[in-house]
Amino acid sequence: MKKCLYIIGFCTLTFTLAACSSSYDGNTNPSDPNTGAVFSVAGDQVGRPGIATVFVSTADKDNFNVTIPSVMAAAYQAKFETKLQAYNGGAFTTNLLGLNAAAFTGVLATDVLDVSTTKKTTYYDGTNVLTGRALADDVIDVSLILIFGGPTGTSNPALTSDHVDSNDKAFLASFPYEAAPW
Secondary structure (H helix, E strand, O other): OHHHHHHHHHHHHHHHHHHHOOEOOOOOOOEOOOOOOEOOOOOOOOOOOOHHHHHOOHHHHHHHHHOOHHHHHHHHHHHHHHHHHHHOOOOOOEOOOOOEHHHHHHHHHOOOOOOOOOOOOOOEOOOOEOOOOOOOOOHHHHHHHHHHOOOOOOOOHHHOOOOOOOOOOOOOOOOOOOOOOO
16 A cells, blocks of 8 residues: 555656646646646645545545645645544644644645755654655554644544554665565
8 A cells, every 4th residue: 555655656746846847827737838738637746645635625636736836725725624624523623743723734735745955854753744755654644643633643543543554565775765566
């Protein structure tokens, strides 16, 4: 499962980088300013795996995937907050990071992978938060903890883990690092 998410994430990252380097007017498909070629939407942006799947409605999926990151929060934060509250029975207050519903969904609605050049690369390790994503990071569990775990991360234990605790095959010790395919 995690291997599939990483492969999908890598492919989507490649598409997203290509789309981000192109022109986009916010209303039509992004196009390359040098050639005029129009990019088609192939799937989720997947800056943060599972977020679009959980928070973007089917009706909004295509629009979300062509929305440039700089306007995502304005376009989707309120919708994400409504879903976050619905998932938590209207009782979401803050999460493990101390973010209230509006602040947290503002972060989520901008579906990009932040990368720090000065800190450890990790999705979350207890100290570093969203400084990148290492292959072994359990990004789904971190997301579930932040969505359902409450202020201490320990509320709703049945909802804070997918119980997939490691990759099904060992990662390689050298580039490209991903596990060999089955």
